Every structure is written in structure tokens, then in C-alpha cells.
Amino acid sequence: MADQLATGSRRGLRPALPLLLPAYLWLTVAIFLPLSAMVFFSFMTDLPLAGKEWAFTLGNYAAFFSQSLYSTLLFASLRLGLEVTLWCVVIGYPAAYVLAKVLKGRSREAIFLLVILPFWSNGLVRIFSWAMVLREGGILDTALNAVLPFKINIDLMYSYPAVIIGLVHSYVPYMVLTCYLTLQAIDDSLIEAGRSLGASRRQVLRRVIIPLSMPGLIAGSALIFVPVVGSFMEPRILGGRTGTFYGTVIEDQFVAVFNWPLGAALSFILLAVVLIILALAAPVLRRAG
Amino acid sequence: MATTRILEWLGRFYVVLLLGFLYLPIIIMGAMSFNASPFYQLPFEWTTDWYASLWQNDQLIAATRNSIEIAVITTIISTALGSMASLALYRYEFRGKKVLQALLFPPIAIPWLITGTAMLIFFFGVGIGRGLIAILLGHVALALPYVIVVVSARLQTFAPELEEAARSLGANQWQVTMRVTLPWIMPGVIAGGLFAFAVSFDQFVVSYFLSTPGQTTLPVEIYAAIRKGFTPEINAVSTIIIVVSMGLMLLTARFFKFGGEK
Numbered sequence: 001m002a003d004q005l006a007t008g009s010r011r012g013l014r015p016a017l018p019l020l021l022p023a024y025l026w027l028t029v030a031i032f033l034p035l036s037a038m039v040f041f042s043f044m045t046d047l048p049l050a051g052k053e054w055a056f057t058l059g060n061y062a063a064f065f066s067q068s069l070y071s072t073l074l075f076a077s078l079r080l081g082l083e084v085t086l087w088c089v090v091i092g093y094p095a096a097y098v099l100a101k102v103l104k105g106r107s108r109e110a111i112f113l114l115v116i117l118p119f120w121s122n123g124l125v126r127i128f129s130w131a132m133v134l135r136e137g138g139i140l141d142t143a144l145n146a147v148l149p150f151k152i153n154i155d156l157m158y159s160y161p162a163v164i165i166g167l168v169h170s171y172v173p174y175m176v177l178t179c180y181l182t183l184q185a186i187d188d189s190l191i192e193a194g195r196s197l198g199a200s201r202r203q204v205l206r207r208v209i210i211p212l213s214m215p216g217l218i219a220g221s222a223l224i225f226v227p228v229v230g231s232f233m234e235p236r237i238l239g240g241r242t243g244t245f246y247g248t249v250i251e252d253q254f255v256a257v258f259n260w261p262l263g264a265a266l267s268f269i270l271l272a273v274v275l276i277i278l279a280l281a282a283p284v285l286r287r288a289g
Numbered sequence: 290m291a292t293t294r295i296l297e298w299l300g301r302f303y304v305v306l307l308l309g310f311l312y313l314p315i316i317i318m319g320a321m322s323f324n325a326s327p328f329y330q331l332p333f334e335w336t337t338d339w340y341a342s343l344w345q346n347d348q349l350i351a352a353t354r355n356s357i358e359i360a361v362i363t364t365i366i367s368t369a370l371g372s373m374a375s376l377a378l379y380r381y382e383f384r385g386k387k388v389l390q391a392l393l394f395p396p397i398a399i400p401w402l403i404t405g406t407a408m409l410i411f412f413f414g415v416g417i418g419r420g421l422i423a424i425l426l427g428h429v430a431l432a433l434p435y436v437i438v439v440v441s442a443r444l445q446t447f448a449p450e451l452e453e454a455a456r457s458l459g460a461n462q463w464q465v466t467m468r469v470t471l472p473w474i475m476p477g478v479i480a481g482g483l484f485a486f487a488v489s490f491d492q493f494v495v496s497y498f499l500s501t502p503g504q505t506t507l508p509v510e511i512y513a514a515i516r517k518g519f520t521p522e523i524n525a526v527s528t529i530i531i532v533v534s535m536g537l538m539l540l541t542a543r544f545f546k547f548g549g550e551k
Contacts, residue, residue, distance in 0.1 A: 011383065015381060023374035030430030047414075102300045102301065113542055120487055120491075122491040124491075132314065142331060172311075
């Protein structure tokens, strides 16, 4: 009631505008107009720069649908996104559970911070650090050969598993964070009630804990899946020649082949896929938040 | 009871394993920056030569200077504009407010590859082109939503009656904001600023598409070096970056709990 009175007297867009305009103008110039321009460019034959000839065309989109290379790579990227997301669930969810329900007080706070910390540090550098571990003669190779009685060659560098490991390492803190937030909100007495009514640990997990933490799982999955599908730096560094994905092809159009209109069309198709996925996840997220 | 105990200890052990997975590569990378062999060969021989040689690398130093300058300017602009917008979204009721709040998510949720290439196309089209100005324009836009979200979260804990009280005691709008509201939300503003600095300082993808050979940032320079081949020098500069950005986030955690307990 008091809230309503206080804000009720401050109605209208006009007094808010001077405060809002600078930020939203900036977002318009640097995000929303560029995204619109990208759509526009994707229908052009060439860049309208320096007097070059250009015309409207559907050719860039036709290229996507007629050449199986692009759709194959898009599927490869979607599969990569799915695999990385699943690994993040498998690795991140149990950790989030331990953080939310087993650890208490200061140790919980400290470990939570330690899990989140890498996420906010430099992603490029963390991907590079895996090169030190995975290459032949790297730490993994040396360590395993020192322990095992027989000689094995571990050279995961420049392979599909290397890309997966690097991406899971980059994104698993996200899953821990979102699952931790929903798991922490589950009342312990619900779990105890289930147990005292004779449910086994597994039943409590399946019928109470997992359904209640679903919003966190879905939020984490969306937040991981989307950037992984658009990743290019990670496959380039850790995947080498096997690291060709949809993202790296888009990168090529802009920095190597200089076919910007095709790059714009490929980017826009990716954006459409991403928006569909986010739209599917949105109802669940709204109910949760 | 005994099984619960065992399961809890297994859980703790598991979390330690996860921390190992998260930190071991970074620690190994750091250790290799102090190893004398240029081909990362063991046994380990201590040296600080790779750090010393960073000082001879003019290109890297120029890129570092650019990175710091852009991050500082991004922090100042996005914190100021973002805090203003948060205040407006908190204070006023108007139609379309939900839309304005929803518009903050595309910059966060859309992959940087898409945002970065879109910016490249647009900035080229309107004549800004590539370079430090373009990078700055992009970084502020990427940082703004984070600042607004963090400052708004802090504003949620602010009692609007305080503003009303100050107003009824004769304070004007400016005085209310500077003497009552701002001091209260200061932890949020500082946390938002630190987030903005981190977003800019660690940003690679958008900077990559917007940079030109002379006008580039540190992560872009490192990526170029990695593509040419791994050297202990890259380890040295990477170690410095990771220490700086993690230190920054530890500082941020003092002001903002990352959604942990109150």
C-alpha cells in the first residue's frame, strides 16, 4: 500500500525520459540498429560501399538451403551445444546440490564464489590453458604415463573431445549458479516430509527435488546452449582442423573470405534459431522468476 | 544416518574434484609461464624471463594500454548511464516499462558472434568503421544491461518512503538523488561498475570483429598470437590477465553476492 502511494505519485514517461534516453539511445545505436542492418545486408548482393554495384537478392539464403555444407555445420553446432549442455547438467547439478543442501555457512559461501569466479575471468585465456593440459607431452600425457605401467599416447589436442572439454569447462559454472539458486529455495522440510512418509532417497530426488529445481536446469541449459551454438574461438584453438563449426564459418565470411552479405545471412539464421530456443524456454523461466 | 554421512562426504569430495577441474588448467598454465623451456618441456626450471620479455613487446604493451583505457571509459559511461536508467525504471510508472526492461536481455542473451558481426556491418555502413571508437561503442552497450540489472537489484532494497520524506522536508529532486538515494545504492553502483570493467576487459569476440591491426585490445592480440603457435610468453601475459580479472571479481563479490544468500 505504501509502495503504491509512493510510486503512484510518480506517473508518466516524460519525467523518466531524460534518465532513460542516454542508455537506451546507446543500446539502439550499438545493438538494435546493427541487428536490423544485418538483416538488411543479408538480402544484398554486395556491400553498398565505395560505389560498388549492389542489388537485392535472396541468394544468400538460397546458398544456405542449397549447399548442404551450411546446414550440416549448423547441425554439428546444434549437436555440440546439446552435448556440452548435457555434460554441464551431469557435472554441474550434483555440485549445485551439494552447495545448496550439504555445505553450510562460510564454507558454502567460499566454495560458491570459487565456482563462479572462473566464469567471470577471461574465457579466451581459460581455453588456452587447456592446450597446456591436452597436447601430446602435456600434463595429462606426462602424468598418466608416470602412473601407468604401460606406455600410452594421450594427444587429445585438436580433436572433438578437446572442444567439448574446453566448452564444458567454460560454461559449467553457469549451470551450478542457476541450479544452486533454485535448489536453495526448496524448503528442507519438504524433503524431510517425503522421507518420513517412507519415500526412498531416489524417490525424493525424482518426485520432489528435480521437479522443483527444473526452472534452474532449464535456465542454465538455455544460457549454455545458446552461446555454445555460436562459439568459434574455442573450436579454433582446441579443435584445429576438426574444429570447423557453424560459428567458424561465419567468422570466415567476415575476416577471411570477406563475403559479408553471406555472413550476415548465416548470422541471421543462427539468430532465428537462438530466438526460437529462447522463446521455448521463456514460459518456464517466467513461471520461475 | 550413517549412509547420509557417507553421502555427504562423497558430495564434498565431488565438489573438490569440480574445483580441481576448474582450476588445474589455469594453475598449470601459470606454472608453465615460469618454466624455462620454450617448448614447455619438463623437468621444471624456474625463470621469470618470459615476463621480462613481455616488456620488450611493444605491440602487446600498446594493446594492453588500449584494453585498460577502453575498460575504464566503458566503466565510467556505462555505470553513469546504467544507474540513471535504473533510477528511472524504479521511480516511474509508465506504459512500455516492461518492454524497456525486456530489451535489456537481447544484448546479454544473443551470442557475441552475432552482435559483433552486426556491429561490424553497421559501423562500416555509417562510416564509423573499425577501431577503438567502434570497440568502445560496443563495450558500453554490452556492459549497460549488466549495470542496470545489478543496480536495479540494489534499488529493490530501497524504501521509497525515504525519498518521500526527504522531499517533504524540502529537498529538491537533485538533492534527494544525491543525498538519499545514491548513498543507499552505492554498493550496487560499485558492483555494476566492476562488472562493466570485467565485461570490457575480458571481452574478446566483439573486440575481435571491430579491431584493426593498429587498434586492438589485449585478448585480440593474444588470440592472434595463439593462432601463430603457443609460446611461454602467451602463458605469462595470460597469467597476468587471469590474476587481474579474478582479483577484480573477488572485489566485486564484496559488494554483490552473485545471487547467493542475502
